[in-house]
Amino acid sequence: MNTKYHFQIDQSEKAQQQQQKYDLEEKFLSRPKNGPEKTIFKLSVKQGVTTINIISMIMVLFTMLQMLLFYEVSFVYFLQSEETFNLSTREASNTVGDLLFWTQVISIAFDILAGSTHDLNGRRLTIFFGFLIACSAMAVQPWIPSIYPGILITRSLIFIGLSGPGSSPLVADYVKNKSRGTASAYIGLAAGIGVIFGMFVLFGMTKELSYKNSYSIAAAFALSLAVFMLFGIKDVKFEKKHVVHLPLKEKIRVKFNQIKSELSTKIELPLCLLGALICRMLNVISTVYINLWLSTFFGRDQESQVQAKTLSASLNGTSMTLALICTCIIGILSDKFKPSNIFIIVFGISAFGALLFTFNDKPDGIITYISVICFNIGNQTQNIAIISLLYKTVEKGTRGTIIGLSNSMSAIGILILSKLGGFLFEEISIKAPFIFVGICDALFIILILILKKTGKLKK
Numbered sequence: 001m002n003t004k005y006h007f008q009i010d011q012s013e014k015a016q017q018q019q020q021k022y023d024l025e026e027k028f029l030s031r032p033k034n035g036p037e038k039t040i041f042k043l044s045v046k047q048g049v050t051t052i053n054i055i056s057m058i059m060v061l062f063t064m065l066q067m068l069l070f071y072e073v074s075f076v077y078f079l080q081s082e083e084t085f086n087l088s089t090r091e092a093s094n095t096v097g098d099l100l101f102w103t104q105v106i107s108i109a110f111d112i113l114a115g116s117t118h119d120l121n122g123r124r125l126t127i128f129f130g131f132l133i134a135c136s137a138m139a140v141q142p143w144i145p146s147i148y149p150g151i152l153i154t155r156s157l158i159f160i161g162l163s164g165p166g167s168s169p170l171v172a173d174y175v176k177n178k179s180r181g182t183a184s185a186y187i188g189l190a191a192g193i194g195v196i197f198g199m200f201v202l203f204g205m206t207k208e209l210s211y212k213n214s215y216s217i218a219a220a221f222a223l224s225l226a227v228f229m230l231f232g233i234k235d236v237k238f239e240k241k242h243v244v245h246l247p248l249k250e251k252i253r254v255k256f257n258q259i260k261s262e263l264s265t266k267i268e269l270p271l272c273l274l275g276a277l278i279c280r281m282l283n284v285i286s287t288v289y290i291n292l293w294l295s296t297f298f299g300r301d302q303e304s305q306v307q308a309k310t311l312s313a314s315l316n317g318t319s320m321t322l323a324l325i326c327t328c329i330i331g332i333l334s335d336k337f338k339p340s341n342i343f344i345i346v347f348g349i350s351a352f353g354a355l356l357f358t359f360n361d362k363p364d365g366i367i368t369y370i371s372v373i374c375f376n377i378g379n380q381t382q383n384i385a386i387i388s389l390l391y392k393t394v395e396k397g398t399r400g401t402i403i404g405l406s407n408s409m410s411a412i413g414i415l416i417l418s419k420l421g422g423f424l425f426e427e428i429s430i431k432a433p434f435i436f437v438g439i440c441d442a443l444f445i446i447l448i449l450i451l452k453k454t455g456k457l458k459k
Helices: 002-021 051-080 089-121 124-143 147-166 170-174 177-205 211-232 248-265 268-295 302-334 339-357 366-393 399-428 432-454
Strands: none
Touching (some): 051 089, 051 124, 051 147, 051 170, 051 177, 051 211, 051 268, 051 302, 089 268, 124 211, 147 399, 170 177, 177 302, 268 366, 268 432, 302 366, 339 366, 399 432
């Protein structure tokens, strides 16, 4: 009798353990408050988070963006320089399109892999080794004698490496939900400063140096910041309790089911993924095609290249300074207003810029400046709006993977525009890629309005 009674209890407990093991909906348990809520830089942070952790969190995107902007803006001129490959504008356009395409094909899988690595092995080493790979490839690139396969390999390694830092979900790890929009604003501000630093300091001050020297300087600076972050980032508990001790194969299966459930039940996530795709196409416009368009007004000799680079730095520097202000505003507003309304505003800005650009015919005219300002403000604020909503929507255990999936969608956006944009640029009009992205922005706004009207999008 007693044996049967105890056996039934054991069976019940075992069943409960099995149910908890595979339960994706982990219930929230209220925690006792230990004194006043902890804040750092006016952010409500989780227990155990330090100021160094927050600074490192902010520095990740700064380091990534200053490196990436320097590389992307200089890349067209790198290909056209007499010091390297001496390509014409048409040849550079085709080459950039091909390199963008194949780079993104290679990096799409690595974006998801990097996100999964964050969820399985932690953030700190994933971020550091990502920067190490990217910086090494950048320093080596000017020494490569051929575009294929040499430059393709180094460019791919740069983007593969940056997929690690780019998939980092540190905001969701360190900051409480109510402050994640503001935290995204801080990161956006740091990213904007990184863009300006990459343009004015790295690109602007090294424009007369050889590419071997300028690329080495940029890589060394980024790597030094990565070393600081190696010690400043702390891995926190990033998995649900019932998943931590599962075998790796079982853990992957549970996480896959959790991701599938989130994507199918939260309309905000697919919307963010689509927005990331369109946003990255705009990024290609503001970093690659605007410089291709500018290069049509200048020659390939050293003096003409310096003039083109100076104008490019002026355009991007001015627009990014204004984008910094708007980034902070959008991040703060993301904590106060519905994300759908924020999305309409930020995608509307870039759509207006594309419309205005159709009337542009002077590289240094007022329309050029206003258009580029709209492109960069739109691009930076779109990033903040998307990432802020992602941070507020994703659950513990899949944060890195979802962010990685968002980066993969961004890569697909680059993939689309690298091929289609090259065709539009060469065969239809040098303004056609700008118009195409503007149309995509407008269609995305219409989609949001439809979802709001039908009640499917409530946020």
